Amino acid sequence: MDFQLSPRFAGGYLFFLAFTGTVGKVTGLELQVNANPLAVAFGDPLVVNCSTSCAGSYIAIEGLRNYPKLESDQWVSVNITSIHRWSFSIICFVQCENTTDIKREDITVYNREINITVLPEVLEINRTYHLECIGPRVYPNNKLILTWLRGSEIIQRNSTGEPGSVDEDKRLRNVFNFVASRSDDGQEYTCLAEVDLGSNTTKSITNSSVTLQTYYKPIITALLANNKSVSKSPVYFSKGESIILQCDYQGNPRPTLKWEWPKQSNVVINPSGVLCISDATTKNSGTYKCSVMNQLGAEEKIVDISIEGKATIIAAASVSVVATLIFATGVIIYYLNKNVKKTGVYKLQNAKPNNNPQVPNENQYQE
Numbered sequence: 001m002d003f004q005l006s007p008r009f010a011g012g013y014l015f016f017l018a019f020t021g022t023v024g025k026v027t028g029l030e031l032q033v034n035a036n037p038l039a040v041a042f043g044d045p046l047v048v049n050c051s052t053s054c055a056g057s058y059i060a061i062e063g064l065r066n067y068p069k070l071e072s073d074q075w076v077s078v079n080i081t082s083i084h085r086w087s088f089s090i091i092c093f094v095q096c097e098n099t100t101d102i103k104r105e106d107i108t109v110y111n112r113e114i115n116i117t118v119l120p121e122v123l124e125i126n127r128t129y130h131l132e133c134i135g136p137r138v139y140p141n142n143k144l145i146l147t148w149l150r151g152s153e154i155i156q157r158n159s160t161g162e163p164g165s166v167d168e169d170k171r172l173r174n175v176f177n178f179v180a181s182r183s184d185d186g187q188e189y190t191c192l193a194e195v196d197l198g199s200n201t202t203k204s205i206t207n208s209s210v211t212l213q214t215y216y217k218p219i220i221t222a223l224l225a226n227n228k229s230v231s232k233s234p235v236y237f238s239k240g241e242s243i244i245l246q247c248d249y250q251g252n253p254r255p256t257l258k259w260e261w262p263k264q265s266n267v268v269i270n271p272s273g274v275l276c277i278s279d280a281t282t283k284n285s286g287t288y289k290c291s292v293m294n295q296l297g298a299e300e301k302i303v304d305i306s307i308e309g310k311a312t313i314i315a316a317a318s319v320s321v322v323a324t325l326i327f328a329t330g331v332i333i334y335y336l337n338k339n340v341k342k343t344g345v346y347k348l349q350n351a352k353p354n355n356n357p358q359v360p361n362e363n364q365y366q367e
Contacts, residue, residue: 029053029094029099029100030053031050031092031101031102031103032052033048033049033050033103033104034048034049034051034105035047035048035090037203038107038197038203039107039108039110039203039205040107040108040109040110041109041111041112041205042084042086042110043082043083043084044082044083045079045080045081045082046080046083046088046107047077047078047080048061048064048078048080048090048105049077049078050075050076050090050092050103051074051075051076052094052096052101053074054074054094054096054097055073055074057073057074057094057095057096058073058094058095059071059073059074059075059076059093060076060092060094061076061078061090061091061092061093062092062093063091064080067079067080083107083109085109086109086139086166087109087139088107088109089104089107090104090105091103091104092104092105106140108138108143108195108197109138109139110138110139110144110195110205111136111138112136112205113136113137113206114133114135114136114191114206114207114208115133115134115208116131116132116134116208116209116210117130117132117133119212121213122214122215122253123184123212123214123215124180124215125180125181125214125215126179126180126181127179127180128177128178128180129178129179130177131148131176131177131178131189131191132174133148133173133174133175133176133191134171135171135172135173135174135193136171136205136206137171138195139166140163140164141160141163142159142160142161142162142163142196143195144159144160144172144194144195145157145158145195146158146173146174146192146193147174147191147192147194148174148176148189148192149189149190150187150188150189151187151188155176156176157174158172158173158174159172159196160172174191176189180212182214182216184214185213185214186211186212187211187212188209188211189209189210189211190207190208190209191207191209192204192207193206213252215252215253215296216250216252216296217251217294217296217297217298218249218255218292218293218294218296218297218298218299219249219250220248220249220290220292220299220301221249222247222248223245223246223247223290223301223303224245224246224247225244225303225305227244230301230303233303233304234303234305234306235303235304235305235306237305237306237308238280238307238308238309239280239282239307239308239309240279241280241307242277242279243276243277243280243305244275244276245274245275245276245277245288245290245303246273246275247259247273247290247292249292251292251294251296252294253295255292255298256292256293257273257290257291257292258292259273259288259289259290260287260288261275261286261287261289262283262284262286262287262288264277264283264284266278266279266280266281266284280307281307282308285305285306285307286304286305287302287303288302288304288305289301289302
């Protein structure tokens with residue numbers, strides 16, 4: 001790409017600097033510089049144009065040769081087929097009668113290289129880890145923004161105030177420190193690279209994601225008997241019933257499930273780990289234990305199963321009712337006896353003579 005200035009432009013530019021000392025807008029002459037896109041990937045095409053409100057002017061985009069262009073006396077547009085420089089600016093020059101104006105627009109150039117440092121394949125919960133994102137090359141450097149997202153939630157954003165050197169490939173880094181938890185299992189973290197276009201506008205240029213896995217020891221979440229949670233033991237069943245015991249659990253790596261029970265031919269463990277008893281008999285009574293384990297630990301739960309005939313179950317229930325009635329009767333008698341002691345009992349032999357003078361005694365009634 002050739003950026004040499006034409007003699008006419010160089011002369012006008014030096015004359016302009018000599019008298020103004022700056023590059024900017026001259027009063028009375030409007031000059032606009034536009035680029036599409038405002039930030040361009042290294043090697044991608046770019047369309048630039050300059051326009052002025054002054055009719056019959058001389059207008060040019062300097063530094064660009066051998067590229068297709070369209071022009072009139074008020075505007076010029078150049079189609080650059082490929083950007084191969086990290087430092088790239090558009091310089092527009094316009095001359096209208098005795099007035100000259102020069103404007104410069106710096107273009108952000110970037111590539112799409114982004115890297116996330118490798119974490120262990122599976123993380124241990126309650127341990128601290130570091131997710132590091134190395135951003136793409138961007139010039140100027142201060143136009144790059146690196147953002148960490150957890151799912152769609154922004155958790156950390158990073159940028160720099162330094163424009164950097166055009167000849168230095170210094171990448172922006174964003175390091176996110178976190179303590180792994182069970183909620184991170186299967187969670188996606190994304191590093192998003194954007195360029196700042198100004199006016200609170202950004203352009204996404206690339207991103208990279210990683211999905212985490214975490215290790216945690218087994219947890220038995222429920223022990224079910226015939227789809228009902230076991231809250232107390234023993235659990236009673238009738239002879240001939242079909243019984244299903246289910247142990248629900250969590251853990252990573254996936255735990256191994258093991259059952260221990262009174263060995264009988266009518267007990268099977270199906271492929272999903274559910275224990276099934278068909279046509280239950282009293283020999284199926286006993287302790288059933290569910291155990292789950294992986295590299296990080298183990299957990300177990302037990303339930304006592306009692307297989308009884310229907311008459312026995314009814315009798316047991318009757319005994320329970322009678323015991324409850326006896327207990328209630330005893331409580332009532334206790335409180336009645338306690339109230340009697342507080343009130344006292346009147347006995348005739350303990351009565352004392354009446355000394356009240358207003359009440360006559362038996363001698364006063366004798367004639």
